[in-house]
Amino acid sequence: MWSRLELGGRLSRVEDKCPAALRRSICYYESNKGVVVANVQKLSVALTPEIIAMLKEAVASGEYTSTSEVVRDALRCWKAQRTAHEVDAEELRRLWREGVASETSIEGEAVFHRLREKYASQPKKG
Known part of the structure; x- marks a missing residue:
């Protein structure tokens, strides 16, 4: 993505300021207004x-800007982590079904x- 980001009067590539997760997303910037994204809603969080x-x-x-x-x-990142967890859970279910089958x-x-016998016969660490 070669869009430009204006910060303090200077321009730099989005890749210089945008984290990796955002580089894969649509990333538009406007000077002194932050990220401009369609359908944004404000939410108050404590x-x-x-x-x-x-x-x-x-x-x-x-x-970040x-x-x-x-x-x-x-x-x-939280969404990606949840998705990965769901994929891991589905993989375990698949392996379980495969084992039962x-x-x-x-x-x-x-x-x-x-x-127990195997680990009891091994020398203790520490």
Whole structure:
């Protein structure tokens, strides 16, 4: 993306100021107005002083152009994490179904007994 970002009268590539997650998204900037995104709604959220300090530090360091941008990026990361968790859960379900369908099983207690013996015979660490 080669859109330009205007900060303090200077122009730089969006890639220089936009976190990786945003680079893959549509990212439009307007001087002194922050990110311009269609269908944006304002929402009031109560945050702890520690979180507010982190938001302000991210903006002050130049990593983000506004606290709203920090929050949007955090929410995108949260959404990605939830999606990954759902994929992991579905993969476990698939593996479970595959195991049940294989009709090959070993009694759980026998497996645990073998594991206890194996680890009991190993030298203790520490």
